[in-house]
Amino acid sequence: LAMRKVTIQVESIEAGLQKFKAAWKTGKPQGEFITFETLETMLKTLTPKRLELVSLLQAHGPMGVRTLARELGRDVKNVHTDITALKKVGLVEDHDKWVCVPYDVIEAHLRLAA
Numbered sequence: 763l764a765m766r767k768v769t770i771q772v773e774s775i776e777a778g779l780q781k782f783k784a785a786w787k788t789g790k791p792q793g794e795f796i797t798f799e800t801l802e803t804m805l806k807t808l809t810p811k812r813l814e815l816v817s818l819l820q821a822h823g824p825m826g827v828r829t830l831a832r833e834l835g836r837d838v839k840n841v842h843t844d845i846t847a848l849k850k851v852g853l854v855e856d857h858d859k860w861v862c863v864p865y866d867v868i869e870a871h872l873r874l875a876a
Contacts, residue, residue, distance in 0.1 A: 767867040768794045768853075770808070772801050794865075796851050801872070807851060808870075811836070812844045816853055816863055824860035 773795075781795075798804035811834075818833055819825060825833070831841040845861055848854035855864050 765866040766794065766864060767869065768796055768865045770796045770798075770804070770853075770868065770870040772799070772804055772872065773797050774799065796853060807847060808853075809844075811840075812848055815841065815844055816848065816868070819854065819861065819863045820865070820868070824857040824862040826860050830861070 784790075798807065815830065815834060818830065822833075827842050827845060828838055830845075831838040834841065845854055849856075849861075853863065853865075853868070854861050856862075
């Protein structure tokens with residue numbers, strides 16, 4: 763099985779369309795991306811607690827929400843809310859009756875330029 767890598771980034775819709783065009787023209791995949799339009803949106807979505815949750819799932823494989831909450835020492839309802847937000851962006855997926863992180867490597871690219 764090939765290793766799956768995703769790149770988390772902040773990018774405009776226009777820049778994303780350029781990548782799509784390049785993939786279309788060349789027939790070469792540009793990789794897997796989770797893209798946010800603004801840094802603010804990215805930081806609101808990928809909170810420290812959510813990243814801790816992703817890290818735990820990545821290390822231990824698929825888990826149930828209750829087990830995850832217990833491992834993190836957090837409230838089940840809050841963990842469920844975080845999982846829902848992470849599923850929405852594609853960082854967490856359902857796996858049978860559990861949830862998992864489908865990526866072996868998660869990279870975040872942040873570029874601040876004047």
